[in-house]
Amino acid sequence: MSKPDKSKAYWRENKKYLAILLSIWFVVSFGCGILFKDLLNRYSLGGFKLGFWFAQQGSIYVFVVLIFVYVWLMNRLDKKYGYNE
Numbered sequence: 001m002s003k004p005d006k007s008k009a010y011w012r013e014n015k016k017y018l019a020i021l022l023s024i025w026f027v028v029s030f031g032c033g034i035l036f037k038d039l040l041n042r043y044s045l046g047g048f049k050l051g052f053w054f055a056q057q058g059s060i061y062v063f064v065v066l067i068f069v070y071v072w073l074m075n076r077l078d079k080k081y082g083y084n085e
Contacts, residue, residue, distance in 0.1 A: 010081045017073050021066050029059035 001009070032040060037051030045053045078084040 006081055010077065010083065013077055014074070017070065017077070021070055025059070025063055025066055028054065028062045033059055 033051065033055030037049075037055065040051035040054060041049040043050040048056075075084070
């Protein structure tokens with residue numbers, strides 16, 4: 001694989017990972033905190049309604065987990081395409 005083809009494939013996979021992870025974050029933060037809050041508020045977590053919890057804390061926790069997932073995916077991608085140090 002030539003260097004330009006290799007870098008295009010690398011960035012194509014990188015953008016795919018970003019789109020997936022940002023979509024997950026959007027669904028959790030906007031969907032669970034705003035759109036589905038009435039449905040989620042039927043349940044509670046730690047004494048708080050689940051919709052409220054997602055709006056205040058859950059989306060932040062999911063974002064932190066997604067950061068670690070992204071780091072793990074990018075390390076694998078770097079090794080796959082030979083960009084690791």
